[in-house]
Amino acid sequence: MSDGLTIRFWGTRGSIPTPGRSTEKYGGNTPCIEVRHRDTRIVVDAGSGIREMSTKWLDEEGVGPTNVSLLFTHLHWDHIQGFPFFAHGYMSQNELVVFGEADKPVEELLSGQMSGDYFPVELSAMRAKMVFRPIVGPFEVGGVHVTPFPLPHPGGSLGFRMQAGDSVLVVATDSELDLIAQNRDEVLEDHEASRSYADDFLEMFRGANLVVLDCQYTDSIYAQRTGWGHNSVATAVDLCRQTRPDMVALYHHDPQSSDDTVSNMADEVNRRLAQTKDRILVFAAREGLAMRVAKPKPPPALIKD
C-alpha cells in the first residue's frame, strides 16, 4: 500500500500569490507539489508554496543530506518565483536535479530572477549540488517513471505522467486543452460539446488514480479569457468523461476566485458528472492536503440517527 506515490499540495494558486481571508481554504501560494515514493522526493514546480515545503522538511527532518528532483512544467514566473526561497538549495549537503523543457535555458532563467536588481542573493549562493537535465523523453527518478507530454499553453508547458507500481499520478497544470481539440469550431459554438483529442494525448490520462488538472476558470470567465492558456469547468468535465481517472484535483485556481468560487467550481464539475453517472471523485486542490495516489475507497455508510 505505502509502496505507491503520495502527493502533497504546497501551492495551488495560478498566476500570482493571493493571500487573504477569501483564499484561506484553498490557499494563496503559487504552484508547488511534493510527490514521494519510498525515499524519493519529486517536486513539481517552484511557485511560492515551495518556501513552506522546505520549512516543513527542516522542522521534521533537520538538515541531513536531502536529494530532490525538481521538475518544471514550464518557467512562467508563478512556477519559479519560490525557487530563491527554497532553503534546501542553499545547503551544500543537498543534491538537486533540475528537470526542465529542453528548448529553454532553464539555468539562465532561474539565475535571471536572482540577479542584480531583482534579488539580493545570486543563484551561485545556492550551494547544493545542482544538476540541470533537459527533458527529451520519458525518464526515471528513484523508481518513479515519468512520461512528459506537451500541453497547449502560451510558450508551451509540460504535463507529467508519473508511475510507481500501480500508482499513477498525472500533473497537467497550465493548459488550455480546447486549443488542441480537433473539433475546435464545434466547441466554440457549444462549450459543453465533447472535445475530440488525439488518442495518444488521452492515453496520458487513462488509468490514472489522480489527475491534477488546470481548471482556472468558470465557463463564463473563460468566455472572456479564451487564449490565455487555461482550462474551464466544461473542459475539465469533458476530459473526466473521456479518460475516467479515479480522482481529479482541480488546480491553478484563479487569483480572482474566492474559496466559495473554487468550491462551487468543484461542485459544478461533480454535478455535471453525476448527470452522466460518471463516478469520479473531483475536488479542488488545497494547500496542506496530503493524500495517497491510489483508487479511493468510499467511506463507511453514515450512522442512522
Place this chain on the structure above:
Amino acid sequence: MNVDDAAEQTLRPFKLETIGETDLARDFDRPTTGIRVMGVLLPVQACVKDRIVIVGSSAVVGRDPTAEIVLPDSAVSKRHARIRCDPDGLYSIEDLGSSNGTYVDNVPVLSCALHGGDSIRIGRSMFVFDRIRSFEGTTET
C-alpha cells in the same frame, strides 16, 4: 547567507515601537490575553451527540478509551486520526493508518490543514470542523 537572515538584517535597524513620541505598544494596547481559539467538531450525523471541543495542541480520535476523543464505533480504528493545533493556532488532521480512512470534504487524506466549515468523516460519523473563541479566567471591568 540565508535569504530570511538577509531580510532580517535589513529590517532590524527600524524599531517601530519607538518612532517619534508615540509608544505604539502602549497606546495601542488591546485585551488579547485570555482569548483562546479552540477547534470544535460539530456532529452532523455521528455516534456522539454533543459537540467536541478540542483541548490542547494534539488530540487522538479513536475507538480506544485512552484516545482524547473517543468514538464508540466499530468502523473507527483504535487510534484513527490525530488533530493538531500548531503554535500559530492552525489546525490539521492526520490519519494514523486507520482501516477505514479519514476524509476531509469527502477526500481521503493522509493529512490536511483544517478550515472552518470542512466536513470530516471518521468511521460512520460525519462532523463539521469549526473554530470558537473563548475567554479564560475573569474579565476585568
